[in-house]
Amino acid sequence: MVYVKLESDWTDADGVNHSAGESVDVDAATLAALQAEGIVSEGSSGKDTTDWAGPGSTTAWAGPGSAGV
Numbered sequence: 664m665v666y667v668k669l670e671s672d673w674t675d676a677d678g679v680n681h682s683a684g685e686s687v688d689v690d691a692a693t694l695a696a697l698q699a700e701g702i703v704s705e706g707s708s709g710k711d712t713t714d715w716a717g718p719g720s721t722t723a724w725a726g727p728g729s730a731g732v
Contacts, residue, residue, distance in 0.1 A: 664688045667703045 671683045681687055689697065697703045 673702050
């Protein structure tokens with residue numbers, strides 16, 4: 664199973680409606696279908712990468728060499 668963030672609304676096989684922005688757990692076959700339909704983007708993991716605090720970050724880097732370490 665893979666946890667992904669939806670780019671648009673989606674109704675699963677059980678008839679449950681899911682809203683854009685919601686994160687859902689899907690199997691590999693469902694993920695492939697969602698990607699093909701543009702409902703999730705490639706590499707969509709359900710994690711918001713806009714707050715990346717790793718190497719190259721200009722805001723929240725807390726690793727080696729940071730002022731807080």
